[in-house]
Amino acid sequence: MFDLFKAIGLGLAVLLPLANPLTTVALFLGLAGNMNNAERNKQALMASVYVFAILMVSWYAGQVVMNTFGISIPGLRIAGGLIVAFIGFRMLFPQQKAHDSMEAKIKSEELQDEPTRQYRLCAAGDAKHRRSGHHRDDY
Numbered sequence: 001m002f003d004l005f006k007a008i009g010l011g012l013a014v015l016l017p018l019a020n021p022l023t024t025v026a027l028f029l030g031l032a033g034n035m036n037n038a039e040r041n042k043q044a045l046m047a048s049v050y051v052f053a054i055l056m057v058s059w060y061a062g063q064v065v066m067n068t069f070g071i072s073i074p075g076l077r078i079a080g081g082l083i084v085a086f087i088g089f090r091m092l093f094p095q096q097k098a099h100d101s102m103e104a105k106i107k108s109e110e111l112q113d114e115p116t117r118q119y120r121l122c123a124a125g126d127a128k129h130r131r132s133g134h135h136r137d138d139y
Helices: 002-019 021-031 037-069 073-092 102-131
Strands: none
Touching: 002 021, 021 037
């Protein structure tokens, strides 16, 4: 019996970071802000039931898929580690692409024109300030 409670406690501890309760509570209260307590409790109960159902279906479907294809947990861990390593190396050594396409040229021209646009915005604000009659010497 003690082993059952230990397994349940371990399962809940493992699911805690996945569920992220602090953010979830804030999101729920934001979405259910205009509901009364009875409606809010009903929505919380239904959300809990749906999450439990999704977790159970995922658990058993995952077991069936892993048994069907003969995938073991250590093999899954190795594959996950290789994927993370591959993504890390791609981030560490990004590929340099040739920017000869028409989209790249248009994007480059837009970026070259950006400082001019910013200057125009500042100049428009400066001109409006000058026309308002308020000057630095007035303060």
